[in-house]
Amino acid sequence: MTAKVDRGHSSSKIEECIKSKRLHHLNDYHTVSAEEKLEIQHDLLRWYQIEKRTNMPWRKERDKNWDQETLAQRAYEVWVSEIMLQQTQVATVIDYYNRWMTAFPTIHSLAKADLEKVNTLWAGLGYYSRAKRLWEGAKKIVSEFDGRLPNNAQELQREVPGVGRYTAGAVASIVFGEATPVVDGNVIRVLSRWRAIHADPKKAKTVELFWEIAASIVPESNPGDFNQAMMELGARVCVPQNPNCNQCPISNNCHAFNQLQLYKSLSKNGFFNEKKRKQMESEHECEICDEIQSDLNEDAYAVTRYPLKVEKKPPRDEECAVSIVERIRSNGNDPLYLISKRPETGLLAGLWEFPSVELTSPNTNYSARSLETTNYLKMKYSIELKEPTRHDLGNVVHLFSHIRKVYHVEWVQYESNDEPMESEEIKWVTMSELQKAPIPTGLKKALKLFEKFKTTTPTKLTKKTTVRKSVKSAAISSFFTFRLDPFPRFTELALNSLFNARILIFSVVVAKITLDRLYRYAVIINPLGIDENGEAMLDILEYQSPSSANDVFYALNSYGPKGRQAYLTYLFYDVIFVLARTVPFTVLCSYAYKKAPQAVRPGVWMPLLNTAVDLLESFLLFVLLKLFPTRVEGLELLTAYVIQFKWLTFKATLAIMFISLFVGIYYAFHSLLADSVLMEKDRKQKSNARESVQNVLHQSAARRAAAAKKDS
Structure with a gap:
């Protein structure tokens, strides 16, 4: 960077502004003097010749x-x-x-x-x-x-x-080479700080002031370099946050920077005492700048106060259902994808997109969205979806300047040998053509989501492969499901509720045993040693199971700080245990259900996953207890309340478990009774059908015998 030339310039206008209560200043505070004009032209052009970026292919010497x-x-x-x-x-x-x-x-x-x-x-x-x-x-x-x-x-x-x-x-x-100004976001930031303009930069009056100031300082010679230097300065030095004022070539005449420096100097001399500060009359206030409403401090004088921060309106939310429609061709050629052209006016004018339906109701579920897209595809593209394969791919979010757009993406596959509808606004393209098409960035995110899904999911699901998949799913489902062919679906649901109750019992018992085990581990591993009376703590070491969870605290608390420390360690590991048990179990269940929703049955998958998680918990618990035997402090005052809460939670869990168990038994009993009635009814119907068939056969045989006798 170039060294800054300090000409010792000190403006009385800046000092007058600083000494006022809230940066009050005259209307001419923002004007540029002839001396300042020459200085900024000289300093900025010299800086630009040394510091300008040369990697821009459009930037060439004139x-x-x-x-x-x-x-x-x-x-x-x-x-x-x-x-x-x-x-x-x-x-x-x-x-x-x-x-x-x-x-x-x-x-x-x-x-x-x-x-x-x-x-x-x-x-x-x-x-x-x-x-x-x-x-x-x-x-x-x-x-x-x-x-x-x-x-x-x-x-x-x-x-x-x-x-x-x-x-x-x-x-x-x-x-x-015309001596005309340019004003963009970078230039506005530079000028608002250089002249300390505390006004809404979006207002027409403020914008016009920026253009007037910019026009007043553009040199007749090298106006292009000067304008590029202003933009370069705003992009690299006078940045929105943490500006590098010490390396700025025009800080010598920068009002915002000099306000800060003068404020620091006066503060050291004790000037900012209310009795010493003067209040300028209201008729002398600037007609452009907004008044500062709060009392000033050093931060208020910081350069980043300029330009004035104006609260932006939050972007409005919009949701859209996007269908990536893939047409499978039986001739073995690559599949085709449907895209259509947007209107020539409005947002994303003239670009291509997947079939999209704007959703009037937010947070719609997939079934509702798929119904809308099915009707939309039929009405606009004449696509009749017969036995399609559909996948909900999730959603992607894209931010426009004023819109937060949520695209709910689905993949629709169908097989058709019919000639599809095509026009200037509707095309069927291959994947390679799709990747080159002018598609908006938001929908490119949807395309990436689709490509990622395809890499982890079997592709080309034609009718034959769909049938094979359904047969495979049925085989998996039958392997993991009890044979309940004679019974209706109601019985299977009832039995699954029993399985859930059994899992709940299993989880509660394991949790209770583990709590006791944690207590014993905490007592044994923590260095309690001998109490103050020299008596060994054999009664604690022999402790097996409390009649109430409070016993844990009272037994340990009687041995003073070390006992409480042991219990706190126990609480710490109990929290770790709960997290270790809940998080992996939930993740594994979700993953299993996502991979094979038809095959997942609570009576089979959950106990298997439970066992795997228990093994993981035991290992994690062992490692934690070995590595961190005494690492909890400062929780003594909350201990008793935590115990009471834990005990109430345990009793509530037991109550829920028994309710679930009895509900499962009730439904199972009633479903079995209903099944027995249905089975008896079915048996009678089959018996009646057999009797009817036998009667018909007997009547037919009798008629044939009578006809034979007549012929003879």
Whole structure:
């Protein structure tokens, strides 16, 4: 960095502002003197020549000897770069700019291009209307101006679609050397601090002030470098948070920085005493700046107070059901995916998307969404989903400037040999074509979710493979399920409730035993030694099971601090035990159900998972007790309350367990009675059917015998 030149400049206006109670100042506080103008031009241009970034492909030294063709080409390059840089980081733009200039090296090639190709190159850069305006602008410049952009800011803004005041100023100053200002977010931050403008930067009056200040300091020579230096300073030094003021080339005349320095100096001298501070009259207050409402301190004078922070409206929430429709072709060719083109106006205009339904009700479940998408596919795309394979892939979130969009993504597979509907707005594309299509960033996230799901899930689920899968699932389900063929589904549910009750009993018993075991471990492993009376603590070591959980505390508490320490250690390991038991068990059950929902039966999977988790718990408990025998302090006052709560919880768990057990027995008993009635009814129906068949056979045999006798 360059060394800062200190000219000892001290403004009486700044001192007057600091000595006021709440930074009151005159209306001319924000104006720029002739001396300050010369200083900022000199200091900023010198800094820029040394510190400017050279990795930007659109940044080139201006040559006054350029001919008209070179100027036209440079204007096109700067125009493209400035449009891309709107609301986008430089690091992101570089790759897009290089690809763009390879595809459309001149304004004529862009004018001849298809909008579809333009959108494809722009995909992922955001704010997609910019690409269309570039394309429209190129067409107009080629047809009306022979491919040469106007050479002044006023005409650029008037004639070129999508070119506003900032872009016009950038192209005119950088390429054509016009002394015209530029004001973007970086420049606003620099100017608001340099002139201490404490006003809403979005208000028209404030914005116009920034343009006036910027216009007053642009030099006649090298205006392009000066404007780029202002933007560079805001991007690299005068950043939103933690600005590097000590390396700033214009801090010598920066009001915000000098306010802070002067405040520190006056504070050391004891100036900020209410009796010594003066209050400026209200008629002298600035008509632009907002008044500071709170008392000042050093933080209030910090540079980052500028520009004024304005509370943003939170983005509104929107939800959308997205269907990635895959059509399986029986001829063995690659599957095709359905995409449609968005309207030419509005958000994401002209881009391609998967079939999407905007949801009016938030937090809808998958069954409701799938019903809506099924009807939508039928109405808009004439797709009749017969025996489709559907997968709920979850959701992805994408943030627009004013919208938080939640995409609920599903994968719909179906097999069809019919010729699908296609038009200029509807296409069926292969996966390779889909990956190159101009799809919005939010839906690219959905596509990545789909690709990730496909890598972990069997693909190409045609009818044959679907049948094989269903047979396989049925085999797995029958292996893990009791044979209840003679009984209705109600009985199976009742028996499963019994299995759940058994698991609950098993869990409670294991928890109770483990609590006792933890207590004994805590007592034995903790170095209690001998109590103050020299008596061995054999009664504690022989302790087996408490009649009440309170006994644990009272037995240990009688031995003083070491006893309480032992119990606290016990509590600590009890918490670890609960976490070790609950978290793996829940994760394993969820994973098992996700992998084989038809095969999961509580009576089979849960005991197996329970056993595995118990083994893991025992190992974890052993390691913890060995590594951390005494590491809990400061909980004595809460101990008794914790014990009472634990004991009540234990009794409540027992009550729930017995209720579940009796409910399971009740339903099982009644279902068995109902099953026996149904089975008896079924037996009678079958018996009656057999008798009816036998009667028909007897009657038929009698008729044949009578006919034979008559013939003879």
